[in-house]
Amino acid sequence: MNQAEPTVRFTRAGVVRGARTTVPIALGVAAFGVVFGVLARQAGLTTAEAGLMSGLVFAGASQFVALELWVHPVPVVTIVLATLVVNLRHILMGAALHPWVHRLSPGERYGSAALMADEAWAVTVTDLRAGGGDAGVLLGSGLVLYGTWVASTLVGAAAGAAVTDPARYGLDFAFTAIFLTLLVSLWDGRHDVVPWTVAALVAAVASWGLPGQWYILMAGVAGAVTAGVLRG
Amino acid sequence: MAAVTLATRWVGLWFLDRFPLPPRAAAALEAVPGAVIIGLVVPELAGGGPPEWGAAVLVLLVAVRTGSLVLSMPVGMAAVVVLRALL
Numbered sequence: 510m511n512q513a514e515p516t517v518r519f520t521r522a523g524v525v526r527g528a529r530t531t532v533p534i535a536l537g538v539a540a541f542g543v544v545f546g547v548l549a550r551q552a553g554l555t556t557a558e559a560g561l562m563s564g565l566v567f568a569g570a571s572q573f574v575a576l577e578l579w580v581h582p583v584p585v586v587t588i589v590l591a592t593l594v595v596n597l598r599h600i601l602m603g604a605a606l607h608p609w610v611h612r613l614s615p616g617e618r619y620g621s622a623a624l625m626a627d628e629a630w631a632v633t634v635t636d637l638r639a640g641g642g643d644a645g646v647l648l649g650s651g652l653v654l655y656g657t658w659v660a661s662t663l664v665g666a667a668a669g670a671a672v673t674d675p676a677r678y679g680l681d682f683a684f685t686a687i688f689l690t691l692l693v694s695l696w697d698g699r700h701d702v703v704p705w706t707v708a709a710l711v712a713a714v715a716s717w718g719l720p721g722q723w724y725i726l727m728a729g730v731a732g733a734v735t736a737g738v739l740r741g
Numbered sequence: 742m743a744a745v746t747l748a749t750r751w752v753g754l755w756f757l758d759r760f761p762l763p764p765r766a767a768a769a770l771e772a773v774p775g776a777v778i779i780g781l782v783v784p785e786l787a788g789g790g791p792p793e794w795g796a797a798v799l800v801l802l803v804a805v806r807t808g809s810l811v812l813s814m815p816v817g818m819a820a821v822v823v824l825r826a827l828l
Contacts, residue, residue, distance in 0.1 A: 533811045565743035575742060592742045596749045598777055603753025605773040611758060622750045627781065634774045679818030679825075682793065686800045686817030688782045693804040695775045708776035709783045716784035725780040732776020737769030 517609045517637065519617045523645025524652075527632060531650040534628045537683030538654055539661040541569055545576075546665020552579045556666040563662035567626060567655055570722055571595040595722040601729050602630045609637050610644045617644065624651025626658075631691045638695065703739060708732030792824035 542563065549559035566572055571592045578588050603622055610618050621644065629650035636646045695701075711731040715724035762770070786797055800817040807813070 530810070533814055537814070562742070566746050568746050571742065571746065589742060589745055593745045593749070596746045598780075599746070599749035600753045601770075601773045601777060603750055604757055605753070605770050607754055607757035608762075608767070608770070610754070618754055619751055622754055623747060625750050627777075631774065631778060679796075679820075679822040682796060682818055682821040683814060685782055685785050685793070685797065686814045687810065688778050689797055689800045689817070690804040690810050690813040692775060692778050692782070693801060694808060695778070697775075701772070701775060704772045705775050705779055708779040712780040712783040713787050716787070724784060725777060728780025728783070729773055729777040732779065733769040733772045736772030736776075737765040740765050740768035 516612055516642075518643050519613050519621075519645045519648075520643055521645065523641070523643030524649035525645075526641070526643070527629070527636070527646030527649025527651075528653045529649075530632050530636070530646070531629065531653040534632070534650075534687055535653050535657040537687055538569075538626075538628065538657050540681075540683060542658045542661025543665035543668070545569065545572055546662040547668065548573070548576050548665075549662070550666045552576045554579075554666070556663060559666040560659060560663045564659045566592070567624065567658060568592075568596050568599075569626075569658070570725075574721065591721070598627075598726045598729055599625065601726070601733070602627075605634065606630070606637075606644075606647070610647075613644055617648075621645075621648035621651060624648065624655050626651060626654045628687065629654050631688070631695075635691055635694045638697070700736075700739070704732040704736040707735040791828050792821055795824045795828075796820035 545563065546556075546559050549562070550556070554562070562572055562575070574591050574595050575588050578584060578591060602625060606622070606625075625647060629647055632650045633644070633647040637644070708728040708731055712724050712728035715727045719727075786793055796817050799820045800813045803809075803813040803816050
C-alpha cells in the first residue's frame with residue numbers, strides 16, 4: 510500500500526472531473542446499452558421493463574446473462590443467483606476503494622458506490638492512484654454512465670430490431686480499448702508483472718473452461734492473492 | 742437482481758469499516774484493479790484474432806505515449822475496423 514493515504518475529499522469539482530473523464534467511455538457504454546435494449550425486446554421485455562432493469566440493476570454483464578436465462582415463466586431463483594455470481598466482483602471493487610474513502614460520510618461512500626459500474630470504478634481508482642484525492646470522481650463517473658446506460662437501453666428497446674451491426678464500426682472493441690488504456694495508467698512498476706500475468710492466465714483458462722462470468726472474479730482473486738503472497 | 746447487485750457494491754466498503762487490514766491483505770487489495778481489468782480484457786482478446794491483437798497493440802502504444810482515453814479509444818476502434826477489412 511502507499512504510505513498513509515491522504516484524506517480524500519468529496520467535492521463537486523471531483524464529480525465534474527469524473528463525469529468529464531467518463532464521457533468517451535460513455536460512447537462505448539451507449540453502444541452496449543442499445544444492443545441490450547434490442548435484445549431485451551427480442552426476449553419479450555417491454556421497453557419500459559428493459560429501461561427499468563437497466564435503471565435498477567445498472568450492471569451490463571449480469572443483465573445480458575439474465576436475458577439469456579429469460580424464459581416464461583421467469584426462473585427467478587436462477588436469475589438472482591446468476592446475478593449474484595456475475596456481480597460478486599463488485600465486492601472486491603468496493604473493498605479496493607475502502608482505504609481511500611473510509612473517512613468520508615456514509616452518504617458519500619454508499620451513495621456513490623451504488624453507481625459503481627466497472628468503468629466508473631476503474632476511472633476512480635486510476636484517478637485516486639494518480640493523486641486526484643477526490644472520491645467525487647466515482648459519483649460523477651457513475652452518474653454519466655447511469656444516464657447513458659438507461660437512455661441507450663430505452664433507445665435500443667424502442668428501436669426494436671432496426672439496429673446496425675455494432676462490429677461494423679468497431680464498437681464491439683470499444684471496451685477492450687478502454688480497459689487496455691486504464692491498465693496502462695494502473696501499471697505501478699515491476700511488482701505488477703507476476704500478479705498480472707497470473708490474473709491473465711487464470712482469466713484465459715477460466716473463461717475457456719468455466720461457464721459464465723466466473724473468470725472475472727477468479728482473475729481478480731488470483732491476481733490479488735499472488736500480490737499478497739509475494740509481498741514478503 | 743437489483744437488491745443483490747446493490748449488496749455486492751456495498752459489502753466491500755461495509756466489511757472494511759469493521760475489520761482492519763494487515764499489509765499482505767492491503768497488497769492483495771491493491772492488486773485487485775489491475776487483476777480485474779485483466780480479467781475483463783484478456784478473454785476478449787484471446788477470443789479475437791489478429792485484427793483485435795493488432796488494434797490492441799496500437800491502443801497500448803497510444804496509451805503509453807499520450808495517456809489519453811479520448812485518443813486511444815477511437816484509434817483502437819478505427820484500427821480494428823481497418824485490420825478486419827485487411828486481414
